[in-house]
Amino acid sequence: MSLKYTAIRSAFELLWLTNMPRLFRMLSKSRGVILTLHRVLPDDPADFSPNAILQVRTDFLDYCLSRLRALEIDVVSLDEALERLAAPEKGRAFVVLTFDDAYRDNLVHALPVLHAHEAPFTLYVPTAFVDGVGQLWWQAIEDIIARQDAVAFSENGETEYVDTRSVAQKVDAFNRLYWRMRKLPEPERLALLADFTSAYGYDLARQCRDLIMSWQELRLFAGDPLCTIGAHTVNHYELAKLPETQAAEEMTQSVSVIEAQFGIRPRHFSYPLGGPLSCGPREFALARDLGFRTAVTTRPGGLYPHHLDRLTELPRVSLNGYFQKPRYVDVFASGGLFTQLGKLTG
Template sequence: MQQGIRDCLKRAAISGGLETAIILKNLGLMRDAAGLGAIFTLHHVRPPQPRRFAPNAHLEISPEFLDRALTRLKRDGYDFIALDALPERMASKGDRQPFAAFTLDDGSRDNLDHALPVFARHNAPFTVFVAQGLSERTHSIWWETLADLLDRLDHLTFDFGAGTESFDLDRAGQRQAVFARFATYVHGRDEREAVGRVDELARKNDLEPLDLVCASIMDRTELKQLVAHPLASLGAHTVSHRALARLPEAEAAAEMALSADYIAGITGRRPAAIAYPYGTADAASSREARLAAELGFAIGVTTRPGTIAAANAATTLLPRLSLNGHYQKARYASALASGIPMRQFKMLLRP
């Protein structure tokens, strides 16, 4: 119950901050916060799918909202550019209209079915970041596995390391609290081991994690179909989708290099960009930015919220703005692009 109340209060505060940012933007205040432009990040683009329990709702937006957001940004004067063109755009001199680049993480099939038609309608280039292990069905998506598992169960037992605990999932707010407990567990220890235990728990309850991957993630054939479109490109997103900053350097570098090789095998050329899994400060550090540059990536993107500033020379550790499923109003995309929420309210709209 307490977790639910906190979530509601946080969303209300964020919505209020975004509304205030729109007012300040319309008054012509804090114009410098917008910088040169912005990189937007998305995950799922698909029609709403009502569920009893939806802890990952922030990761999905409707095609209609994407269409409205692009229309609003275009009206605001944004130039839609390919992500690969960003370093040159950042280095260019003189006054240019602000730019917006669009990225989608993980390679969901709805990126092909629902996002592509919207981007095509607006002539907006976009980059899909692909994790090899998901595309090749060798790795699971733990947050999706957990969402499905907790939605179907009314009672759960699990040992987080201090003995077996039991959870009555019918209690108000308990599913969300347990989901948060698992997220802390995954990020607080060896991620491969933790995800393996989540998968094992799912299989014991007749849920196959790799079936969820097959149902939602594009395979190699579908990725080739996607990049046949002139507006679409692929970027690297590692093999296993683990937090790189928590891996030994050699292992992190291997994840990045193998991911680039995989994309090159699909498109015929090595990708210019990589998205660091999770993308938070504790998951992607200056070490990863250095490794990306050494491996030949021109661009590395995080999920740290922010616009692209003229003085930002670290093109392998760039911020992005999340189009969040809890805030599907076109004016909110405009508010985010203004940079005002991050400058004035210090909000972290994480994907």
């Protein structure tokens, strides 16, 4: 674990020991929090799993839902959350569950837990992923580095061979390639990904089909009364890197595809990656102009009545795979606490 996450874990421990989550729930004007989830799997990840941040265990999700009930925090849909924000004097504190990317493990492992707790949730769908032609590039580079003792990085016509025998070396190589891709314009990132995966015989299309639900599987969610289907673009590109017309097409086409598949026109949207590098005022305005009722980021914070005037830039708190101790659930459930933490780190 990096120094950053070690520091965050220490902060979580201190906050829990000093009973700060409870105090913030009592004193803060935050009404609730939207939680971000991606993958739900029964086992712990391997030693080298830089994307484990996106993965929680099935038993941890089950505990979270039980603990929220014990804290008298309701799990509600996005639409009900907006109703509660509009009437702050009514209703208890709440949590909204959201899942990004339509991973197949959401069907196999998460859905039974959600049904057992009768917990509503939103599933944000990138349509190219479900078509089986998406590029889960963050997982691809992890998979390649995991099985190699060395990898070749090419830049400006020069090739460098990087040792990846130890876990620490693999982590360094992953971080280097990940952030290089994050900083590139999307066409250049796609070209780099194609070169890197082809050099190691990695089949991106097969990976997508293995990890992501098919449209037939996704119908089980679309017909589930607990589930709200949301849009998540077509190709999961970082919208801020695209020309405005292309960004708008990514958003509108994903809605049209989902409507064609299920007869449901999504009103809720999730920005891919969702941080400052990926979306900003232009994208917030696009989502509003395109008619989405809400759009969620990955900027941390709680929900307040004033968010009713900023519904296309809603904060979320990541239910983080690095922090799966039961006592941390109290921290995750405190929207006001994350609002203050966001101010300190932003």
